[in-house]
Amino acid sequence: MLARLGTTALVGLTAHPVGVEVDVGRGLPSITVVGLGDAAVLQARDRIRAAFGNQGFSWPDRRITVSLPPSDLPKHGSGFDLPIAIALLAATGAVPVEALDGLWAVGELGLAGDLRRVRGVLSAALAARGRAARLVVPAANLPEASLVDGVEVRGAHSLAEVAAWLGGRTELALPGPAEAAPPAAVEDLADVRGQPLARRALEVAAAGGHNLLMIGPPGAGKTMLARRLPGLLPDLDADEMLEVTQVHSAAGLLADGARLVRARPFRAPHHGISVPGLVGGGARVPRPGEVTLAHLGVLFLDELAEFPRAALEALRQPLEDGQVTVARAGASVRFPARFALVAAANPCPCGYAGDPARPCRCTAEQLRRYERKLSGPLLDRIDLHVHVVRVQAAELAGMTAGEPSAPLRARVAAAHARQRARGSRGNARLPTAGLAAACRLAPPAARVLSRAADGMGLTARAYHRTLRVARTVADLAGADRVEEDHVLEALGLRAVPLAVAPPGVPA
Secondary structure (H helix, E strand, O other): OEEEEEEEEEEOOEEEEEEEEEEEEOOOOEEEEEOOEOHHHHOHHHHHHHHHHHOOOOOOOOEEEEEOOOOOOOEOOOOOHHHHHHHHHHHOOOOOHHHHOOEEEOOEEOOOOEEEOOOOHHHHHHHHOOOOOEEEEEHHHHHHHOOOOOOEEEEEOEHHHHHHHHOOOOOOEOOOOOOOOOOOOOOOHHHOOOOHHHHHHHHHHHHHOOOEEEEOOOOOOHHHHHOOOHHHOOOOOHHHHHHHHHHHHHOOOOOOOOOOOOOOOEEOOOOOOOHHHHHOEOOOOOEOOHHHHOOOOEEEEOOHHHOOHHHHHOOHHHHHHOEEEEEOOOOEEEEEOOOEEEEEEOOOOOOOOOOOOOOOOOOHHHHHHHHHOOOHHHHHOOOEEEEOOOOOHHHHHHOOOOOOHHHHHHHHHHHHHHHHHOOOOOHHHOOHHHHHHHOOEOHHHHHHHHHHHHHHOOOHHHHHHHHHHHHHHHHHOOOOOEOHHHHHHHHHOOOOOOOOOOOOOOO
16 A cells, blocks of 8 residues: 655755655565665664554564655655654554645654654744645644644654544644743843943944954953843844744754744854854755854854864855855755854964063064964955953953943944834945945045045955945944044954064064
């Protein structure tokens, strides 16, 4: 007997519809799985056979053929266990074949027949919308699957529960009422003493979505500042929450029972990360990397110059386009990667170039090698370069708390509202073709920017990025036109070199 139902194959963040066909016919007892499945798919037959025995179902002593069309689409992971098991139950007469009409299923089977969560269920629910009447998932995946309207979602704890539901003997769990997520803990800028320039750079970065590089000696507070940027950003809207949740679902980062991800991501990978770990990759079908996991949030790269050169160069496309394309033998996948980059670096290998309290021990050659670790094209894509000075202990004791995050967040929200009124989702992403209209320069501002571009040797990209920063400064000031002081501040936030030569050593 032949039985069919639907499921999905996750490629990147997209779940592609896949059929599941199981035929139980004449021949020597065996089970064959065809359809370009990986090792986890082929091992499903062993998990399903053990689950059948432990759930009280009879295993057919006949030839079983499992097909997963389309046959040219790679299938990966253990999410095919449940649909294959359901089709096999129908093909052997344990459940009615007609009960599979309009049914899709995703889930992994344990040897005892229990259902375990799998990644990418939110993407599967999006794919099932409009194509399936019902979708069965593990109970742990039910909250995320229920975020999609237009498909009836049911959650089960075991294969026996699914069989009883298909036989009309019981009901499977429906999604419960949405529970309000507890507010995410955010770190406050009031904890930061001093650092007026770095604080202003954080405000500008948050207001326009600009990339920021902080250069300073160890212990100056670069990491402390970076971790407070998410507290300045506006809340995610409903569509953005769904985007972020889909990314985390596909990466397998959602906890059991998790619904929407409501907080902006903050990712801080170690400097030993590989290129695939940073931008995405994998042996056959790519998986999202840190730039995608930071989508619509913040990617913090501490000790920037210590990251592998190849990994940093791979950041060029996502920084420019807001997405990254990863091609492998099995598939070519495009991942979203619209994040704010915050990077921190020491001014030199020893970390103390320019520090008034501790002399730098680096030679001129060491400084030159250090500068060469970061390419010009990469630094060109970072809008804000600021120097962070180390605050002395005596000064720390006498300083009052800095301005808290709340008023800065209010100014950032007002700047974002001005950008939305112009039809923009962030000045950093303004297309070059629309810069002239969005960034109307007063004549003195235009002259200053033109002279600075020649004097500082700005590339065309750096010129346009400086103009976008000036537009953000004007938005924070509530100005409709970009004035001279806005341009001067934007130029001042970009003027710090990576290395500072110690006294008596030519740079």
